[in-house]
Amino acid sequence: MPGFPGLPSRRQGSATIPTSVREDLPREAHIASLLEIASRVRGAIYLYAVIWVVISQTGHFYERHTTFVLANAAGLFVVGVMRTLLHLKLAVLLRSDFERTARAFRVLTSVHCLHWGLLCAITLQWKEAEALRPYMLLVGVGVAQGGTMMISIDRVLGIAYPMAGLTPVVLAALMNPTRDNLVLATMCVIFGLYVVASARVVSNDYWSGQVARLTSEERARQLEIVSITDSLTQLPNRLFFNQQFAVEWAEARRLAQPLAVAVVDLDHFKRINDRYGHLFGDVCLRAAADALQDELKRPSDLVARYGGEEFVLLLRNTDLEGAVAVANRLAERMRSVELARAGHSVGLSCSIGVCATVPLAEQDPDSLLQRADEALYRAKHLGRDQVVALGDKDRTDRTDRGEPALTA
Numbered sequence: 001m002p003g004f005p006g007l008p009s010r011r012q013g014s015a016t017i018p019t020s021v022r023e024d025l026p027r028e029a030h031i032a033s034l035l036e037i038a039s040r041v042r043g044a045i046y047l048y049a050v051i052w053v054v055i056s057q058t059g060h061f062y063e064r065h066t067t068f069v070l071a072n073a074a075g076l077f078v079v080g081v082m083r084t085l086l087h088l089k090l091a092v093l094l095r096s097d098f099e100r101t102a103r104a105f106r107v108l109t110s111v112h113c114l115h116w117g118l119l120c121a122i123t124l125q126w127k128e129a130e131a132l133r134p135y136m137l138l139v140g141v142g143v144a145q146g147g148t149m150m151i152s153i154d155r156v157l158g159i160a161y162p163m164a165g166l167t168p169v170v171l172a173a174l175m176n177p178t179r180d181n182l183v184l185a186t187m188c189v190i191f192g193l194y195v196v197a198s199a200r201v202v203s204n205d206y207w208s209g210q211v212a213r214l215t216s217e218e219r220a221r222q223l224e225i226v227s228i229t230d231s232l233t234q235l236p237n238r239l240f241f242n243q244q245f246a247v248e249w250a251e252a253r254r255l256a257q258p259l260a261v262a263v264v265d266l267d268h269f270k271r272i273n274d275r276y277g278h279l280f281g282d283v284c285l286r287a288a289a290d291a292l293q294d295e296l297k298r299p300s301d302l303v304a305r306y307g308g309e310e311f312v313l314l315l316r317n318t319d320l321e322g323a324v325a326v327a328n329r330l331a332e333r334m335r336s337v338e339l340a341r342a343g344h345s346v347g348l349s350c351s352i353g354v355c356a357t358v359p360l361a362e363q364d365p366d367s368l369l370q371r372a373d374e375a376l377y378r379a380k381h382l383g384r385d386q387v388v389a390l391g392d393k394d395r396t397d398r399t400d401r402g403e404p405a406l407t408a
Contacts, residue, residue: 029210031094033153034105038087040150041109045083048112049076051139052119059131076115083108106157114164116143121172124181137184140165141191148199153206158199166192230305232282233289241304241312246365248316253359260323260356261368262313263376264292264330267349267384269309276341285309287337288348295333301326312369320356320391327352327387335385351379354389 056062056069086093086105093101120140123133144162152158166188173181173188228240236244245261252259266288273281285305292303292311302314313330315323330352337348353376355368371390379388 025207025210025214027098029214030102031091031098033206033210034094034102035091037109037151037154037157038090038105041147042087044147044150045080045112046077048116048143049073049080052076052116055132055135055139058135061129061132065128072115072119076112079108079111079115083112106154106160109151109157110160110164113143113147113161114168116140117165117168120165121168124169124172124184125176137169140169144191144195148195149202152199152202155200155203158203159196162192162195162199233286233305235289235293235311236302236304238304238306241302241306241314244302245314245369248314249359249365249368252316253361253363256358257317258319258356258358259368260313260315260318260320260354261372262315262323262327262330262352262354263306263369263372264311264313264327264350264352265376265380266309266334267351267380272346276346280339280341280346283339284346284348287339288334288350291333291337291348292330295330296326312372315356318356320354320389323354323356324387324389327354327389331385331387349385351376351384352387353377353379354387356389356391 053062053069053073056065062069086101086108090101090105116136117140120133120136123129123136144165148158148162151161170185170188173185228237228243229235230237248259251257266284269281269284272284288309288311289303289305292313296303296313300316304312304314306312313326315326318326331350334348334350339346339348353372353374355371355375357363357368359365359368375388375390379386382388
């Protein structure tokens with residue numbers, strides 16, 4: 001039923017939560033994961049440059065190679081600035097172009113670790129930087145392990161980030177295959193596999209939690225829908241109507257707009273049940289619900305099953321004349337419904353009571369329903385299969401089988 005949030009169309013299938021963690025979850029879940037990573041690493045973006053400058057003080061390396069130190073510090077800082085600028089607009093960019101933005105996010109995140117891995121590799125090959133080697137490797141291990149755990153909820157980064165930092169070290173060690181370097185390369189490979197495996201566990205735990213959360217939310221939504229939907233006709237039930245009626249009443253009073261209700265009662269429904277059985281009575285109720293729903297033209301109009309063979313309509317921004325026109329159309333449509341049972345053709349008709357008002361501050365919302373119910377009683381008393389309307393000043397209008405309204 002468009003126009004009334006929280007209630008799906010009667011013909012809309014229920015949504016399901018897919019089980020595939022990486023491929024089938026809603027795009028919003030993947031956007032949220034990258035936004036969470038950005039939030040986690042925000043405070044560490046510029047630490048690469050700071051730690052590099054601090055380590056470069058070892059063995060007077062900074063004094064001897066100032067340009068080299070500052071150039072790499074500037075490179076690490078520039079990447080940090082690029083990551084910061086991307087993070088500031090990350091939510092908007094991910095929603096407008098997810099694939100390209102996610103790729104840029106992953107590349108920039110991995111570039112920092114790659115830069116550090118290259119600096120570590122340089123310390124293995126450059127004798128002038130030998131004093132920095134143990135500190136660089138120690139920080140490299142921390143970056144690969146700690147950094148990966150922070151970003152591992154993204155499967156791509158969980159692999160790309162540690163590999164970006166460790167691969168240059170392994171290649172540099174193999175280029176000078178001394179016994180110590182071969183041990184270092186072997187340990188880096190083992191450590192890298194361990195970090196990737198650990199990242200996968202963290203990623204699986206995160207996404208399993210997301211699936212559980214989404215499944216729980218979906219179940220709660222479905223339970224809410226069940227609680228406000230009539231199981232037989234799949235129309236909104238009385239609970240939902242009462243909730244929506246209160247909302248529409250307050251809105252109509254605020255905007256000084258008319259609000260109309262119409263109570264619809266199937267004529268001689270007890271006879272149908274007694275003659276053809278309750279199962280066929282249920283068929284009639286579903287056919288009546290379809291007829292009423294299909295005949296409503298505006299997305300904002302609401303029809304609900306109020307109880308038994310009684311339905312109720314809520315028509316926002318509709319005066320009495322407009323409500324009577326809708327009711328006449330519904331009554332005519334109901335007369336066209338014919339059902340077959342045991343070789344017999346069973347037709348339906350209905351009586352409708354209509355009332356409309358512009359809500360006032362001191363007015364009781366239930367009064368509108370009471371007046372519509374009173375109009376329905378009069379329609380049944382006058383012979384059924386007709387529309388009776390009560391106006392704001394107890395002016396009674398009668399429409400008999402679609403004829404123009406008459407003043408009683």
